[in-house]
Amino acid sequence: MFGSATGTLAGCLARETHRVHVIRNRGVRTTGWVDRIRTDTDGDGDLQHFPVVRFELPDGTEIEAGSATGMPHSCSLAPGDPVETAYHPRQPENIVIIGFDWPANPWVFGLCTLLLGGFSATMLWDGFHMP
Template identity: 45%
Template sequence: MGEFIVEALLSAVFAGATVAVGRDARRVHGVRRRGIRTTGIVIDIRETTDGDGDAQLYPQVRYTLPDGRKVTGEGGAHAVRSPLSEGDGVELLYRPEDPERIILIAYDRHMNIWVYGGLSLLLGAMALLCALSAVVSLSQSA
């Protein structure tokens, strides 16, 4: 029974990760496919840490929408050090319905539908295998 619980929990964790990565894949694909291209200026680099304590650096970029509104968006994370500095000009993509979510064209290459999609499929397969293993171990213990 203990084996079933562990496998069921692993299945739930992998399923949750699949949903999260899949949601990001959909967002990135939407921005890359229907995003509007513009330029902006890096105004800050926000620093935080990931679960392991490693530094994560997020460039904060200000740009102007066609209606004249100034918007600040955040680029993807860079570990260790950011290739950007305050004052750098960058090209970016944004969606008009959510302009704060951006992709920095030259720097967010890792934010790619194939990477997110492949990772989502891998995590989904692991969730399915753990679930099947849990069912098999439960039926064998009965």
């Protein structure tokens, strides 16, 4: 049961790794401005800061999108700060703030995915081969 749950988590991390990789490498880059900093808590109750960015599409449409990743304790960005943003051309609300979203680094997500996937495979293998 536990192996299946960690396998599902590894699959979600793999999906997020791919999304971040695609937006970073193939997304449309533009300059946006921090509109505000949204705060929330993580699963442990620790405060997380998520910048919300405004930018314009080439057709003049204004988009407001929040960072997918938060920073614990404090945020190095403030309202009004310019930020380089990459967005998915068909889903411009999916953004990566270049230089801020370092926790969304594909290497970090990739490593976590491999570790969880390996752990899940080991748990499932042991579960199927128990006497």
